[in-house]
Amino acid sequence: MTVNVRYFALLRDQRGLESESFESNSATVGDLVAHLAQTHQFSLPPSRIRTAVNGEFADDDQVLVDGDTIVLIPPVAGG
Amino acid sequence: MFKLASEPIVSTTLNQEGAGGFVTFEGKVRNQAEGRPVNRLEYEAYVELAESEGRKLVQEAIEKFSLISAEVIHRIGVLELGETAVLIQVASPHRREAFAGCEWIIDQLKVRVPIWKKEHFADGDSVWVVPSEENKV
Numbered sequence A: 001m002t003v004n005v006r007y008f009a010l011l012r013d014q015r016g017l018e019s020e021s022f023e024s025n026s027a028t029v030g031d032l033v034a035h036l037a038q039t040h041q042f043s044l045p046p047s048r049i050r051t052a053v054n055g056e057f058a059d060d061d062q063v064l065v066d067g068d069t070i071v072l073i074p075p076v077a078g079g
Numbered sequence B: 001m002f003k004l005a006s007e008p009i010v011s012t013t014l015n016q017e018g019a020g021g022f023v024t025f026e027g028k029v030r031n032q033a034e035g036r037p038v039n040r041l042e043y044e045a046y047v048e049l050a051e052s053e054g055r056k057l058v059q060e061a062i063e064k065f066s067l068i069s070a071e072v073i074h075r076i077g078v079l080e081l082g083e084t085a086v087l088i089q090v091a092s093p094h095r096r097e098a099f100a101g102c103e104w105i106i107d108q109l110k111v112r113v114p115i116w117k118k119e120h121f122a123d124g125d126s127v128w129v130v131p132s133e134e135n136k137v
Helices: A009-015 A029-039 B047-064 B095-112
Strands: A002-007 A019-023 A050-053 A056-058 A069-073 B002-005 B021-028 B036-045 B069-075 B077-080 B084-092 B115-121 B126-128
Touching (some): A002 A029, A009 B126, B021 B095, B036 B069, B047 B069, B047 B095, B069 B095, B084 B095
Parallel strands (some): A002 A069
Antiparallel strands (some): A050 A056, B021 B084, B036 B115
């Protein structure tokens, strides 16, 4: 299936891209994050990366569907 | 009301009818971070989700503290020293709820709303701030 991934802040810098689409065989959001963290050598462990799928916060066990847009959210630091 | 602003924050008039207490908090760009001189800050947001989560937390604050009204404006983009990064205004019938509601909003904002801060240091280095793991909801 094809997934669209968006990166912000620290993770965008480490990936070197704002977004990308690719073929994935990750079953869940958590699997995808773990895969990306390892592939791109993120400085953050997957446990510290939150996600949103199609505009809503998601849990790691959410099952991915073809065409999903997954946003990787590093620890927030507003204020 | 919650909004992101890419221009300097201009305070708006909040509904204060019936208010006995009105509290304003302004978060400012400080000239140092843990002793290291800072020249400017840069804020980035996942705009769609920051706005929806921000509106949600303002509504929660209104209900939790029986506020008359509450408003948050957060800057994004590059900010110079002394600029206001976030403005929170809260009106309530009594002062206690106004103080408590205002503090709750900034505490929640810092852990829930997808906004990130990059510190640009005087020595030319720049770093995305990653809060320690204890700062969870």
